Amino acid sequence: MVFNFFGNKKVAEKLYEQNLELAVKNKTLSLLEKLYQTSILTSSPEEEGKEITDIIRTSLNLELVGVFIFEKKTDSLEPLIFSKSERLVKTLHKLGFLFHDIVIKDVLRHPLFKKVVYAKEEVAIGDLEEIWQELITFERLQEIKKQSNIKTALLYPLITGNHAFGVLLLGFNRDYQTLSTFEKESIKSSINVIALLLDKAYLYKHLQDSYAFEKKAKEDLQNLDITKNQFLLTIQHHLRTPLTSMMGYADLLVNGAFGKQNKKTLDIIHKFQASTASLIKMVNEFLDITQFQLGKDVIVLKPGIELGPILDEIVGELKFEAESKGIYLKLEKPEKIYTISADKEKLRAALSNIFDNAIKYTVQGGVTIRVESNSGVKIIVKDTGIGIPPERMKNLFERTFERGDQAKKTFATGTGLGLFLSNKIIQGHNGKVWAESKGENQGTTFYIELPVDPVSNKNETLNSES
Amino acid sequence: MSKKSSSPNIFLIEDNESIIDVYSMAFKISELNFEVITLGKEALERIKKMQEGAEEKPALILLDLMLPDIGGMEILKEVRNHPATKDIVVFVLSNYTISDEQKADSAKPDKYIMKANITPTELVNLIKEQLARAGH
Numbered sequence: 001m002v003f004n005f006f007g008n009k010k011v012a013e014k015l016y017e018q019n020l021e022l023a024v025k026n027k028t029l030s031l032l033e034k035l036y037q038t039s040i041l042t043s044s045p046e047e048e049g050k051e052i053t054d055i056i057r058t059s060l061n062l063e064l065v066g067v068f069i070f071e072k073k074t075d076s077l078e079p080l081i082f083s084k085s086e087r088l089v090k091t092l093h094k095l096g097f098l099f100h101d102i103v104i105k106d107v108l109r110h111p112l113f114k115k116v117v118y119a120k121e122e123v124a125i126g127d128l129e130e131i132w133q134e135l136i137t138f139e140r141l142q143e144i145k146k147q148s149n150i151k152t153a154l155l156y157p158l159i160t161g162n163h164a165f166g167v168l169l170l171g172f173n174r175d176y177q178t179l180s181t182f183e184k185e186s187i188k189s190s191i192n193v194i195a196l197l198l199d200k201a202y203l204y205k206h207l208q209d210s211y212a213f214e215k216k217a218k219e220d221l222q223n224l225d226i227t228k229n230q231f232l233l234t235i236q237h238h239l240r241t242p243l244t245s246m247m248g249y250a251d252l253l254v255n256g257a258f259g260k261q262n263k264k265t266l267d268i269i270h271k272f273q274a275s276t277a278s279l280i281k282m283v284n285e286f287l288d289i290t291q292f293q294l295g296k297d298v299i300v301l302k303p304g305i306e307l308g309p310i311l312d313e314i315v316g317e318l319k320f321e322a323e324s325k326g327i328y329l330k331l332e333k334p335e336k337i338y339t340i341s342a343d344k345e346k347l348r349a350a351l352s353n354i355f356d357n358a359i360k361y362t363v364q365g366g367v368t369i370r371v372e373s374n375s376g377v378k379i380i381v382k383d384t385g386i387g388i389p390p391e392r393m394k395n396l397f398e399r400t401f402e403r404g405d406q407a408k409k410t411f412a413t414g415t416g417l418g419l420f421l422s423n424k425i426i427q428g429h430n431g432k433v434w435a436e437s438k439g440e441n442q443g444t445t446f447y448i449e450l451p452v453d454p455v456s457n458k459n460e461t462l463n464s465e466s
Numbered sequence: 467m468s469k470k471s472s473s474p475n476i477f478l479i480e481d482n483e484s485i486i487d488v489y490s491m492a493f494k495i496s497e498l499n500f501e502v503i504t505l506g507k508e509a510l511e512r513i514k515k516m517q518e519g520a521e522e523k524p525a526l527i528l529l530d531l532m533l534p535d536i537g538g539m540e541i542l543k544e545v546r547n548h549p550a551t552k553d554i555v556v557f558v559l560s561n562y563t564i565s566d567e568q569k570a571d572s573a574k575p576d577k578y579i580m581k582a583n584i585t586p587t588e589l590v591n592l593i594k595e596q597l598a599r600a601g602h
Contacts, residue, residue, distance in 0.1 A: 240561035
């Protein structure tokens with residue numbers, strides 16, 4: 001047995017020492033346990049700091065516990081939080097100031113803090129003056145020392161990674177010499193935990209801040225978008241009203257409201273009508289796009305619509321345009337009747353856009369339209385036009401106001417809205433549209449697939465499908 | 467409704483001068499009997515009178531949605547909410563796209579017409595069709 005080698009006195013001393021160590025370790029454990037408890041909550045650095053400093057001050061019976069946060073940019077230590085004993089609070093109250101208001105600047109020129117922050121060393125001092133130097137008057141510091149009985153101040157760097165992000169200040173009412181090795185060890189062991197907890201609180205704060213920032217940016221963008229769309233809606237109304245009367249007067253002129261017009265005048269009025277009509281069409285397209293962007297149900301599907309007559313109608317309208325360009329426009333009669341669920345006017349506009357597009361970008365040869373059966377119905381629009389280069393093909397239907405380089409050379413007057421809208425409308429019909437081209441001047445084929453009505457429920461409403 | 471004039475009366479509730487001008491010309495040429503009302507309040511007063519039986523109902527109301535004082539939807543509601551006027555045929559004529567809220571509204575017009583998408587001639591044809599359907 002070990003005891004046999006020592007005298008009674010020595011055994012007693014050893015026991016006392018071990019008892020003390022055990023007591024300190026117990027205290028340390030309970031301190032760590034309390035600190036750990038604070039980590040369960042996700043709090044702000046201020047809240048976390050308050051918890052920590054209060055726990056340390058009460059557990060170790062200190063007069064003052066404070067945390068400074070190091071700001072690298074300004075080379076300063078910003079006070080985060082101070083936990084004070086009751087008598088210290090009273091003294092400060094009497095003196096009329098708080099530690100919290102005092103920032104320590106120029107850390108590099110501050111011998112004490114330079115050591116703690118830059119060399120990451122712990123420092124023990126017997127005088128508070130060294131901390132605040134000329135920031136707090138000598139008389140006041142003397143008063144604080146006297147009233148609160150602070151005899152020792154310990155400064156520890158709070159380290160994360162390889163740099164100190166802050167300083168922990170502990171104010172004791174005992175001399176440094178009276179602290180046992182175990183007490184010092186105990187304090188030391190909790191420093192890392194404190195640093196970790198505060199670091200975590202800051203990380204959480206940064207996360208929250210960046211989340212809030214992103215959220216705000218997103219909201220700003222959304223608001224901007226709403227304003228833009230509302231602006232467009234108002235503008236469209238303002239544009240449509242004068243266009244309505246322009247179109248109206250031209251209509252009255254042509255229909256003889258002001259007497260019979262000679263052929264020359266009629267020609268001019270027809271041109272005027274065509275320009276007005278294209279302006280109205282453009283305004284309507286803008287509106288449709290705005291509506292799509294607002295996520296509104298622009299398409300209202302009705303079942304039992306025959307595709308054939310729609311195609312006939314469009315081709316009839318575009319025939320003149322093709323002929324005047326010296327190209328052909330052929331519609332191969334479908335072999336059977338296809339009945340689909342459609343928003344007739346919108347679908348007509350979408351298909352008309354695609355056919356018109358084919359005519360516009362075909363200089364010689366022509367455009368052939370044919371219809372095939374697959375799981376639904378497939379409309380194939382094949383032209384012998386300028387073709388589409390592969391890099392343009394990727395986002396042919398995706399963007400508005402974008403026309404290919406080659407397209408810009410063909411004097412075609414597209415707005416760039418057409419295909420984007422056509423795609424949206426066809427999607428609204430649960431269909432799809434795509435194009436294939438071997439490249440520039442190789443012609444283009446557009447494919448439009450649409451589901452057909454099931455024969456059995458031909459007369460049922462399918463509105464809910466969109 | 468006791469006595470019929472040569473052509474039934476149409477209300478054109480509209481405040482835009484040039485649109486009133488265009489439609490008036492087109493209606494005159496087609497010998498349609500019509501009356502222009504430019505204020506929502508005035509329209510409401512007239513409808514109230516009809517509800518009290520103090521005035522004859524028009525065969526058709528052409529209703530703009532954007533009036534200087536009262537919204538057109540309010541007028542439509544007044545028409546639809548009274549048994550005496552609820553069956554008056556109303557065509558809403560607007561250059562605003564009809565909002566989803568308006569579509570969902572319980573008061574419904576017989577037709578929504580986008581002014582910019584219809585020529586005066588086409589409008590006159592629609593009116594004549596309606597009058598013929600109603601047996602005028």
